[in-house]
Amino acid sequence: MSEPIARRNLLVEYRLRTTKCLNCGDTYFPPKYFCNNEGRSSKMLEVDNFYEKGEFYSGSVINEPTNRFNHLDTFVSAIISFRESKVSIPGRITDYIAPKAIKVEEFVGKKVIPRFRRSYSDGRDGLIHYSSHNFSLEDDYYTHQKYKVTKPTNINGKPGIVGYGVYLPKFRIKNDEPALGVLERSLPFADEDTTTFAVESGKRAIIHSAINNNEVRKCFVGSESSPYVVKPSMATVIQVLELGEKMNGGFFSGGIDSQFACKAATDLIIDAAGLVAYPVFKGKYVMVIGADNSQASPGDRLDYTVGAGGVALIFGRDDVIATLDHYLPYTSDTPDFYRREGEKYPRHGGRFTGQPAYFKHVVTSMKTLMKNTGLKNNDINHVAIHSPNAKFPVQAAQEAGFEKKQFETGLVVKKIGNLYSGSTLAALSAILDIAKPGERILMTSYGSGSGSESYIFTVTNQIEEKRKQAISVKEQVENPKKEYVDYHTYRKWKDISYH
Numbered sequence: 001m002s003e004p005i006a007r008r009n010l011l012v013e014y015r016l017r018t019t020k021c022l023n024c025g026d027t028y029f030p031p032k033y034f035c036n037n038e039g040r041s042s043k044m045l046e047v048d049n050f051y052e053k054g055e056f057y058s059g060s061v062i063n064e065p066t067n068r069f070n071h072l073d074t075f076v077s078a079i080i081s082f083r084e085s086k087v088s089i090p091g092r093i094t095d096y097i098a099p100k101a102i103k104v105e106e107f108v109g110k111k112v113i114p115r116f117r118r119s120y121s122d123g124r125d126g127l128i129h130y131s132s133h134n135f136s137l138e139d140d141y142y143t144h145q146k147y148k149v150t151k152p153t154n155i156n157g158k159p160g161i162v163g164y165g166v167y168l169p170k171f172r173i174k175n176d177e178p179a180l181g182v183l184e185r186s187l188p189f190a191d192e193d194t195t196t197f198a199v200e201s202g203k204r205a206i207i208h209s210a211i212n213n214n215e216v217r218k219c220f221v222g223s224e225s226s227p228y229v230v231k232p233s234m235a236t237v238i239q240v241l242e243l244g245e246k247m248n249g250g251f252f253s254g255g256i257d258s259q260f261a262c263k264a265a266t267d268l269i270i271d272a273a274g275l276v277a278y279p280v281f282k283g284k285y286v287m288v289i290g291a292d293n294s295q296a297s298p299g300d301r302l303d304y305t306v307g308a309g310g311v312a313l314i315f316g317r318d319d320v321i322a323t324l325d326h327y328l329p330y331t332s333d334t335p336d337f338y339r340r341e342g343e344k345y346p347r348h349g350g351r352f353t354g355q356p357a358y359f360k361h362v363v364t365s366m367k368t369l370m371k372n373t374g375l376k377n378n379d380i381n382h383v384a385i386h387s388p389n390a391k392f393p394v395q396a397a398q399e400a401g402f403e404k405k406q407f408e409t410g411l412v413v414k415k416i417g418n419l420y421s422g423s424t425l426a427a428l429s430a431i432l433d434i435a436k437p438g439e440r441i442l443m444t445s446y447g448s449g450s451g452s453e454s455y456i457f458t459v460t461n462q463i464e465e466k467r468k469q470a471i472s473v474k475e476q477v478e479n480p481k482k483e484y485v486d487y488h489t490y491r492k493w494k495d496i497s498y499h
Helices: 003-013 067-072 194-209 233-241 266-276 350-373 392-399 404-410 420-432 462-469 473-477 487-498
Strands: 017-021 044-048 054-062 075-082 087-093 111-121 128-137 160-167 171-179 182-187 216-222 245-247 250-252 254-258 285-293 308-316 322-331 382-385 440-444 451-459
Touching: 003 128, 054 087, 054 111, 067 111, 111 194, 128 194, 128 233, 160 194, 160 420, 171 487, 182 308, 182 487, 194 216, 194 233, 194 285, 194 308, 194 462, 216 233, 216 266, 233 250, 233 254, 233 285, 266 285, 266 308, 266 322, 266 451, 285 420, 308 420, 322 350, 350 392, 350 440, 350 451, 382 392, 382 404, 382 420, 392 404, 404 420, 420 440, 420 473
Parallel strands: 087 128, 216 254, 216 285, 382 440
Antiparallel strands: 017 044, 054 075, 075 087, 111 128, 160 308, 160 322, 171 182, 245 250, 285 308, 322 451, 440 451
């Protein structure tokens, strides 16, 4: 598919948008900008179903997909009805391993939720095509969230986190034996990748924040497994979530994709907080996303600790749920983990990964920030640390003088694996899920190559107001609808979503 055609298609595929004639009420998909009945004098209204719930109307079971879709094996195509909009839209059921004997009648009448996923790619060196015309079943792993913009009540306060969203895929793989304390890990479905994780987590962050998406003027996406070497996932996130004011098919918003191994996202938190406090910025909010389909070569010891998913934070000054109070970075040129251009999998420096890299940077950053602020360890209620496994963060926290009750909530790595750029943010999110107003959170990241930064946040009263709008980390970790796969399927899906 040519690039111009791809551009025209994404304007239809990225949002579930239709148009409605205000004179006669007829609706159109794909969107039309004049009515068949009223002609060019008709007045048309755009209707967006991106945050809405649909219903499976009809469909087909595809047992022998074309080459573009053979990574999906058997799948269910669908016609989805949006009753309020009085329109039907074609799509596909996702997050469902369809047996060849499945009957399409089993889906009729079921409620479905839109998901942003990969459709296909133009070979290994061509464009990747994405769409929101993919739907998961409402009674399955994912729940539907309503998006409602709420007028802020506490404005122009100290910069901090306004909201957050965590996206963990439905599928898991268990370790036969714990790998450095990791029991099981999340993995992408065959149509997921780092960009889809970024969009889904960003969507959840907007819903949790209850903000207007056009007031987000900057988007940072940190990752080490981006689908493209040159072409930002950030631009896709902005286009899908419509961040910033709209103009001629684009948006007055900006950002970058960043790379610093596992701290590619956390390094930008201070930038986000600084921007929203800077008058020249002219925007109210900045989105920071850490997303990865964490990579390791088959059979490598890292292959039993890596996970997949995304976490998005939104920073602003209105209705802040956790103020950003202190910050300290620490960096050295320590080559413990790296991947050269053109190489499929990263390499790590064996034992060199430990003391001179991870522990040196994490512990130094934590201890120094505590010393600089004058705070004592018992002034900190919760500690979130980058978790390459379930043993390193425990050892680092204890070396810095913290107790189990302070860091155990953030040890979600045991059940989801190392999310790389999303790891520290997932630990922070698990803490925010249960934190009380007035509590302090110390968060310390780590990125190979090497560096750490430590932040201290203070939770505000606003967190209780927004909690009902979040899908917690615990809900996803303990969801009874999560589904386990074998190692062969795990490796297949990992490699599909990385290329």
